[in-house]
Amino acid sequence: MKGEILKLLKETDGYISGQELCERFGVSRTAVWKVINQLKEDGYEIEAVRNRGYTLKSVSDVLSREEILSSISTKWAGRHVEYLDKTDSTNIQARKLAESGAPHGTLVVADRQEGGKGRRGRNWVSPPGVGIWMSLLLRPQINSISASMLTLIMAMAVERGIRETTGLECMIKWPNDVVLNQKKVCGILTEMSTELMEIQYVIIGPGINVGQEAFTEEIRATATSLYLESGVKFRRSDIIAATMKAFETYYEKFAETEDMSGLMEEYNSRLVNRDREVCILSPSGEFRGVAEGINKTGGLEVRLPDGSRTEVISGEVSVRGVYGYV
Numbered sequence: 001m002k003g004e005i006l007k008l009l010k011e012t013d014g015y016i017s018g019q020e021l022c023e024r025f026g027v028s029r030t031a032v033w034k035v036i037n038q039l040k041e042d043g044y045e046i047e048a049v050r051n052r053g054y055t056l057k058s059v060s061d062v063l064s065r066e067e068i069l070s071s072i073s074t075k076w077a078g079r080h081v082e083y084l085d086k087t088d089s090t091n092i093q094a095r096k097l098a099e100s101g102a103p104h105g106t107l108v109v110a111d112r113q114e115g116g117k118g119r120r121g122r123n124w125v126s127p128p129g130v131g132i133w134m135s136l137l138l139r140p141q142i143n144s145i146s147a148s149m150l151t152l153i154m155a156m157a158v159e160r161g162i163r164e165t166t167g168l169e170c171m172i173k174w175p176n177d178v179v180l181n182q183k184k185v186c187g188i189l190t191e192m193s194t195e196l197m198e199i200q201y202v203i204i205g206p207g208i209n210v211g212q213e214a215f216t217e218e219i220r221a222t223a224t225s226l227y228l229e230s231g232v233k234f235r236r237s238d239i240i241a242a243t244m245k246a247f248e249t250y251y252e253k254f255a256e257t258e259d260m261s262g263l264m265e266e267y268n269s270r271l272v273n274r275d276r277e278v279c280i281l282s283p284s285g286e287f288r289g290v291a292e293g294i295n296k297t298g299g300l301e302v303r304l305p306d307g308s309r310t311e312v313i314s315g316e317v318s319v320r321g322v323y324g325y326v
Helices: 002-011 018-025 029-042 065-071 090-100 148-164 225-230 236-257 264-269
Strands: 045-051 052-061 081-082 107-109 133-138 171-173 178-182 183-195 198-209 277-282 285-294 302-304 311-313 319-321
Touching: 002 029, 002 045, 002 052, 002 065, 018 029, 018 052, 029 045, 065 236, 081 090, 090 107, 090 133, 090 183, 090 198, 107 236, 148 171, 148 178, 148 198, 148 225, 148 236, 148 264, 178 302, 178 319, 198 264, 198 311, 264 285
Parallel strands: 081 107
Antiparallel strands: 045 052, 107 133, 133 198, 171 178, 178 183, 183 198, 277 285, 277 319, 285 302, 302 311
16 A cells, blocks of 8 residues: 555645545555655655645655555566565576566566676675666566577666656667766676576666765776766666666567567667777687677677678677777
8 A cells, every 4th residue: 555655646746635545545544644654754755734635745765665666657567576675686586586486577676785796797886875776587488599689678778768767868888788978877687597498587687876976996987877977866766667668668679579670770879889999808819890780689790800790799798999998
């Protein structure tokens, strides 16, 4: 009931009476009063006026299961939410939920991670109160070869979610970073479980830097946050909701063909290093070329100095700008 009352308060322009809440949920005025007080304790500014009812005056950057569910407007992406104040890793928790039968679209969100990981096992710093640390559980009915493209779809969704919520123009650094003003604002870790070459589940975990005011010396040259680039404190639940809505839209388009053919043009329009010289770092060596964009299988097409073209496939490959991160 707490989440439903919160959603009603958000959607109501003006006051909603205590009596109307009682009748809608079939509870007593005392029960409604207790929920209103719980919401106030969570950080919501709710005004109560005799003979008029309750109105939501303002919302701080509250992160909770109720807040996320009251913000999301999707059909399936993020409709089941597991929220944790603190956890080791949202990907680890999503994996546990997947193994216990959690449905497609389950979203795990934490205010703080103590064991967050990036690509190649790198630590991902996930302090409380400032970031979006989440993992989306999928049970896609697709060929396992196509699963790697889901990372690209999440990158598109994060970019669009940030842009629609904040107005900030982010770009994508292939395959799975979202950048703002040439610095990383989001990384994405995707994991998959298969059995006899069939996908059991896929977990996609974006980590978005929202409210950080500073970074350690080790990463400050390449990392940034939405706050550092705008001077504005954004509500994380709004960004989560917009990202889930965008992901659902992109995912359903992807599922029609099981490739990037329907999304390739839009992805390439947001590709930060398109038509720029890049350095490809792979286990077999290092080479340079000009990034021309992705193909329908999600590989990065690179034009080599001799004019020939090669496809770079994500995995153990990193793409860097010749003179820096981008």
